Amino acid sequence: MTAGLVKVAVVSPQPVVMEGFTTMLGHHPDRVVLVHATSLLHEDEADVVLYDVLGLAEGNGAELERLVNETGAVVFAVVRDLRPDLLGHALTLGAHGFFSLGVSEADLLLAIESTTTGWQRGDATPDPVIGSSDSAQRASRLGVDAGLSPREIVILALIAQGMSNTEIAHHEFVSINSVKTYIRSAYRKIGVTSRTQAVVWALQHGFDTRHDRRTAGMDDHDCPA
Secondary structure, eight states, rough: SSSSEEEEEOOOOOHHHHHHHHHHHHHTTTTTTEGGGHHHHHHOOSSEEEEEHHHHHHSSSEOOOOOEEHHHEEEEEEEEEEEEEHHHHHHHTTOOOOTTTTTTTHHHHHHHHHHGOOOOTSSSSOOOSTTTTOOOHHHHHHTGGGTOHHHHHHHHHHHTOOOOOOHHHHHHHOOHHHHHHHHHHHHHHTOOOHHHHHHHHHHHHOOOOOSSOOOGGOOGGGGGO
């Protein structure tokens, strides 16, 4: 990430969203410089892209995939709170972090500047990017508000990634009976009764499903009971 000004592009199908973010960022020319979205895939100019997840409702996700895979930018999903499924889709396609469409100006700048630390995957400290996989914000989205414990959140995430109960037990270094107990408790809290329903719930609440989702891990006969 370059020192000094952070180059930011806004991508949204709604002009009012584009104008809103552009106006807020325009108040801070000493910290942010705006980059036109149409140049992103050709000149790779932006350090940060603010991607409105509404674009996923109106398209097939190819635009977001290109932004993640063909530019060097950190891509934030701008979340529509009434469409948590779109957040899950954005994270699955590789968005690096997220924040709400109703973000304040101060928090918007905090999110953007969280990308400038020079952090690399494998560093001992957690990823500082707002809404990243290690962030408290994402942990809240991933079930804390449903009353899930940290262990239950992890196990639901592994279920969403296609792991069987046996694989989860090995991954978490716990017994198979413990895994079943955690799953029963988590299912009760989120109001589901089957593995398939749990995966749907996880997708709708932003869980990362980018790992291999093997068929064996998706079978309802692998339920905790």
